[in-house]
């Protein structure tokens with residue numbers, strides 16, 4: 001597998017506190033890598049270390065082919081949004097992007113108009129950013145990050161200030177960048193349902209470590225689906241299952257029974273319950289969500 005970023009044994013201390021404790025990270029080329037974890041896990045710190053905004057105290061980070069980490073050459077291939085989106089607030093959105101494109105040596109007025117349109121800011125382009133809402137600042141920061149058509153995009157909680165429409169548009173934009181330009185994207189977020197839509201790979205951080213790293217597809221494959229049935233008499237349903245030798249099930253308080261033994265399908269259990277006189281209100285196969293997986297993994301750690 002080809003990787004865009006490989007970090008090994010990364011350590012970062014603030015005073016005596018080890019904020020990153022031997023972090024290993026592997027970001028596959030052309031992936032959308034969702035970095036998730038509770039508050040204080042160290043996600044922003046890790047992204048800052050990858051960006052070389054702060055120095056690491058141990059370990060190493062390979063960016064593209066550069067084993068010394070992020071250098072000048074790599075920075076020209078990267079777009080980022082880390083923490084609060086700062087701008088020259090006396091200038092307009094457009095002027096801020098013009099300055100950034102000159103600074104990056106990527107002057108293309110057409111591209112500036114294009115990114116403003118992509119983040120839905122065309123009509124606000126001539127307003128001073130001092131008058132932007134937080135959501136508008138976040139969208140302008142995303143426009144700035146994608147301006148140079150980066151090969152790698154590093155986004156720290158890029159959607160937390162956006163409304164549902166803004167979140168949907170950004171999701172489509174990130175997917176488009178990934179599919180059309182092969183942009184590798186590392187994105188940290190607390191919105192796990194959003195990560196499920198977006199990410200191809202997941203890294204779970206807890207207490208300054210990456211405790212799990214996997215393609216989302218594998219997470220789904222490993223985490224067994226379950227059959228969820230809603231019936232009128234849960235105790236009777238449990239007895240019926242036991243009589244049939246089904247042991248891997250759980251009675252849930254709110255009228256549901258969860259069956260993890262999937263050697264039979266839903267129609268088998270539907271027939272079994274109905275033939276034994278139960279009222280069956282609903283029966284479905286349900287996939288484990290990323291949120292459930294996250295709590296399971298984070299809970300163990």
Ligand SMILES: Nc1ncnc2c1ncn2[C@@H]1O[C@H](COP(=O)(O)OP(=O)(O)OP(=O)(O)O)[C@@H](O)[C@H]1O
Nearest residue numbers: 014015019037038039040041042043044045046205
């Ligand atoms: N400049 C700093 N000086 C001292 N401690 C810091 C500094 N920056 C971060 N920390 C500490 O490092 C720890 C990890 O912070 P970090 O912001 O990386 O976590 P996070 O996972 O991004 O959290 P959140 O989800 O809340 O954004 C926290 O305990 C924080 O207080």
